[in-house]
Amino acid sequence: xxxxxxxxxxxxxxxxxxxxxxxxxxxxxxxxxxxxxxxxxxxxxxxxxxxxxxxxxxxxxxxxxxxxxxxxxxxxxxxxxxxxxxxxxxxxxxxxxxxxxxxxxxxxxxxxxxxxxxxxxxxxxxxxxxxxxxxxxxxxxxxxxxxxxxxxxxxxxxxxxxxxxxxxxxxxxxxxxxxxxxxxxxxxxxxxxxxxxxxxxxxxxxxxxxxxxxxxxxxxxxxxxxxxxxxxxxxxxxxxxxxxxxxxxxxxxxxxxxxxxxxxxxxxxxxxxxxxxxxxxxxxxxxxxxxxxxxxxxxxxxxxxxxxxxxxxxxxxxxxxxxxxxxxxxxxxxxxxxxxxxxxxxxxxxxxxxxxxxxxxxxxxxxxxxxxxxxxxxxxxxxxxxxxxxxxxxxxxxxxxxxxxxxxxxxxxxxxxxxxxxxxxxxxxxxxxxxxxxxxxxxxxxxxxxxxxxxxxxxxxxxxxxxxxxxxxxxxxxxxxxxxxxxxxxxxxxxxxxxxxxxxxxxxxxxxxxxxxxxxxxxxxxxxxxxxxxxxxxxxxxxxxxxxxxxxxxxxxxxxxxxxxxxxxxxxxxxxxxxxxxxxxxxxxxxxxxxxxxxxxxxxxxxxxxxxxxxx
Numbered sequence: 001x002x003x004x005x006x007x008x009x010x011x012x013x014x015x016x017x018x019x020x021x022x023x024x025x026x027x028x029x030x031x032x033x034x035x036x037x038x039x040x041x042x043x044x045x046x047x048x049x050x051x052x053x054x055x056x057x058x059x060x061x062x063x064x065x066x067x068x069x070x071x072x073x074x075x076x077x078x079x080x081x082x083x084x085x086x087x088x089x090x091x092x093x094x095x096x097x098x099x100x101x102x103x104x105x106x107x108x109x110x111x112x113x114x115x116x117x118x119x120x121x122x123x124x125x126x127x128x129x130x131x132x133x134x135x136x137x138x139x140x141x142x143x144x145x146x147x148x149x150x151x152x153x154x155x156x157x158x159x160x161x162x163x164x165x166x167x168x169x170x171x172x173x174x175x176x177x178x179x180x181x182x183x184x185x186x187x188x189x190x191x192x193x194x195x196x197x198x199x200x201x202x203x204x205x206x207x208x209x210x211x212x213x214x215x216x217x218x219x220x221x222x223x224x225x226x227x228x229x230x231x232x233x234x235x236x237x238x239x240x241x242x243x244x245x246x247x248x249x250x251x252x253x254x255x256x257x258x259x260x261x262x263x264x265x266x267x268x269x270x271x272x273x274x275x276x277x278x279x280x281x282x283x284x285x286x287x288x289x290x291x292x293x294x295x296x297x298x299x300x301x302x303x304x305x306x307x308x309x310x311x312x313x314x315x316x317x318x319x320x321x322x323x324x325x326x327x328x329x330x331x332x333x334x335x336x337x338x339x340x341x342x343x344x345x346x347x348x349x350x351x352x353x354x355x356x357x358x359x360x361x362x363x364x365x366x367x368x369x370x371x372x373x374x375x376x377x378x379x380x381x382x383x384x385x386x387x388x389x390x391x392x393x394x395x396x397x398x399x400x401x402x403x404x405x406x407x408x409x410x411x412x413x414x415x416x417x418x419x420x421x422x423x424x425x426x427x428x429x430x431x432x433x434x435x436x437x438x439x440x441x442x443x444x445x446x447x448x449x450x451x452x453x454x455x456x457x458x459x460x461x462x463x464x465x466x467x468x469x470x471x472x473x474x475x476x477x478x479x480x481x482x483x484x485x486x487x488x489x490x491x492x493x494x495x496x497x498x499x500x501x502x503x504x505x506x507x508x509x510x511x512x513x514x515x516x517x518x519x520x521x522x523x524x525x526x527x528x529x530x531x532x533x534x535x536x537x538x539x540x541x542x543x544x545x546x547x548x549x550x551x552x553x554x555x556x557x558x559x560x561x562x563x564x565x566x567x568x569x570x571x572x573x574x575x576x577x578x579x580x581x582x583x584x585x586x587x588x589x590x591x592x593x594x595x596x597x598x599x600x601x602x603x604x605x606x607x608x609x610x611x612x613x614x615x616x
Contacts, residue, residue, distance in 0.1 A: 003144040004030045005391040006384070007135050009122045009180075010151035011039035013373045014365030014380030016105055017065050018149045021384030023114035024064060024453045027391050029384075030116040030143060031109065032135065034155075039117070040070070040105025042098050042373070043153070044198045045304055046296050049093035049224065051081055052424035053374035055405045058092070058440035060377050061225045063385075063397060063448040064458050066108045067377045068225035074101030075224070076236050076298055077217045087535055088436045089426045094224060095238065097297040118143070123179045125361065132360030138179070147387035149362040150180075151380055154196065156367055157181035157342035161259040162335055163313025181342050189357060190345035194421050195265050196371055197275050197309040197338040200317045203331040204295060204303040212239035212293070212326040222528065226441060227461060236295050239326070242288035243276065243308065247323035251280045254316045265311070265340050273371070273423070275338065276308040276320070291324060302333050311338035343369045346413035351587060352386035352396070353379060353410070356563070362387050368413055371421035378406045385453055397447040402431050402550055404444060415584050415595050431546060433539050439532050441465070468526050472533050475519050476502040490514055505537040557590030559610050572605040581606070 004027075008019040011033035019031035033039055048071035049057050061068030074096035081091035109115060121138035125148060134144040150156075157178060160167040168178070185191055217235035258277045259265045274282070279289055291307040305324075310317060314335045321327050346368040348356060353368070355361040364383040365376035385396040399407040408429045413422060426432050435443070445462045448454040454462075482496035491509040501518060504510050512523045512530040523530040536543070563585050567578045577598060586592040589610060593603050 002030070002141075004028045004116070005145060006030075006147045006149065006387045007032060007143055007145040008149045008151060008380075008384065009135065010153055010155070010365070011036070011109075012041075012043070012151060012153045012365065012376060013067060014153070014376035014383075015149075015151035016040060016109060017060060017067065017377045017380035018151055018362075018364055018384030018387070019115055020066055020109060020112050021063070021381050021453060022149075022388035023112050024455060025385060025388035025392065025394070025396075026114060026452065027147075027388035029114055029388070030118050030145075032118045032120060032122050032137070032143070034119070034121060036117050036119045039109060040102040042096065042101060044196075045294070045306060046074075046098045046101070047093060047095050047294065047306075048101075048373060049091060050374075051089070051091035052405065052426045052428070053372055054081075054090075054092035054224075055426070055435065055437045055440070056374040056378045056409070056424055057224055058437045059404050059406050059444055060374075060381050061227075062440040062444040063381060064445075064454045065377065065381050066105060067373070069227055070101050070104040070108065071096055071224040072228035072232070073104035074098070074233070075231065076233050076295065077238060078220070078222070078231065078235070079215075079218050080220070080222070087438065088432045090437060091426075092222065092224060092437055095236075095294050097233065098300070099297055100233070121179075124183050125180075125358075127358070130358065132358060145391075147360050147362065147391045149364060149380070149383045149387050150367055151363075151365045151376070151383075152180070153366045153376070154339045154341040156184075157193075159340050160337050161265055161311045161340065162337040163257050163259070163311070163316070165313075166259075166264070184342070184344070187358065189355065190348050191342055192345065193340050194343050194366075194369060194418075195338055195340040196366075196421060197311055198336050199276075199305050199308045199310060200321060200332045200336040201296070201334040202293070202303040202305055202321065202327070203333050204293075204301045206329050206331045207239075207293065207303060208326045208328070209239055212241055214239055215292070226465075226528070227458060234298060236298070238295070239293040241291050241293060241305075241324045241326050243291060243320070244288055244323045244325075247320040248280050248284075248288075250316060250319045250323070251277050251312065254312060255281065257313050257316065259311050259338060265338060273309065276310045277312060293326075308336070309338075310336040312336075341366065343367050343418075345369070345417055347415070347417040347584060349414050350563075350585075351407075351410050351414050351591075352390075353383040353414075354386065354390075356585070360390075366421070369418035369422055370409075370413070371423055375409060375422065375424055378409060382406060382410065385451070389451070395451060397444065397451045397453065399444075399447075401429070402434070403447075405429055405435055408435075411591065411594060415586060415591060431550075433542055434546065436532075436535065438528065438535070442469075442532065465526070465529060468522070468529055469533070471522055472519075472529065475522060476500060476505075476533065476537065478518065480504060480518055485510070488514075488517065502537040502540070505534045506540070556607060557588060557593065559589040559607070559614065561586055561588060561592060561606075561610060563587075565610070567606075570605055570609040573602055577602045 006022040022029040075094040077095035123138040126134035215238045294304045296302040362383040364379035389396040584595045
């Protein structure tokens, strides 16, 4: 029998981060995958990041995760989304070369100390006394471990749909985990079905690129990870086309052949990324829907048409894509399809992503009802850190809604559950001014170092950056008279008196570059840190107000609520409130306040009763 501290099932984005995070913590870890050669494969869109999602990538990277550096290794197109708005909601996104991305991920897992790769089908969990004790493979091999992380993606009971066709699998051409799905259903865990989909892949050699609007890569220096000093791949352009009336008519005429409308698929799909047939059904008045033609690699002719996910029959897919401008003669390399899969109601999990009913079992990724590589990677990171910390008797980094989007997601999932695949949005974070994509390392890397999940290279980078930060602080405290700035051509009134550089950075038109005569070469030495600290200065009054609010909240809301808290004994708490709170089982008063439907009055009653119990 082989023994480990942590077993991770699944080699997708969640599984890779979980396995590498646990191993970085020092736990003896094994990653189990159907096929080791597919570890790190991009199942759907070959892109990483975006609105809200880019924040998650930067946060995973700040804790020394894999996805950010792999994105840079494969990046052939960089684009910062939402530039027209404040930097707090900017979304860094890269289009990645599939082969280069996967090669980078595989290099990371193969070179990670304390991590073994095991090829095989995870057939069943080994349980002892109701708790996890290991895993049985389909060939009968037993792997012993007190902590197991499930990162099964769409492979748990996965079924693929394309028109009237149906296949078992979690990805085209690959098997589904049917035995494990059956075991989890037999364990009476709260489970349901969700669906996602993918568009047809096109042959870029058959696209008339000359008639399409080009979307070039950003001509800037930023990368997904600060450990990537510069962009390493040639940059390509994407192109923009649209669906047409003729294509819409073809879809409407064949809706009865779509499994979404025939009743073959009953599960909910992602609201923010619906299939093209769903778009046409719901938004029938639209003349067209934008489609981004995104190359899948430098040495590949395959193009991903972002915006037309579909499960329509192949002949209808061909008709639809050939009605789009530039695609009249396009050939489909691989038709699109939908996949329906099992997921666990995430309200059955604690905030460390452990299943309450099965101690030692953690879940991460689409098994928890989320969608997207980035959400999966962030959950995998947390599950791996928490599983390793529990196995080794240590503490994982302490994440909360005030320091990370990751914690916002975990709170949302474990308290509110999902009715559709969950997608991270910046609007979900109440403290988004402090949770900017460009300050993730400032917020989280120190916590990762303290917890022991950050490697030597990142720690050394962090120490150099903190020294540079101190130099900026010293300079920002120096004062300049308005006359000096006005004489240098800056847009300030001469009678504004003397202020510190940090205060001047709150004025429109006063940038780190404009202040170079006073900052010296600091801006040139670390331009990204210069921008981050200038934003800190600009947001300082708002952040100070938030800090005060957080202190007041934490003074009472950090009050712990045990899993068996007797909500029914709280005077004044309605039966509805008792049911909501008992189901959500929030760990703190703050978490209780975020349970949907819990009123301020109910929260006040709960606070009084909880304090009495604590004092008793």
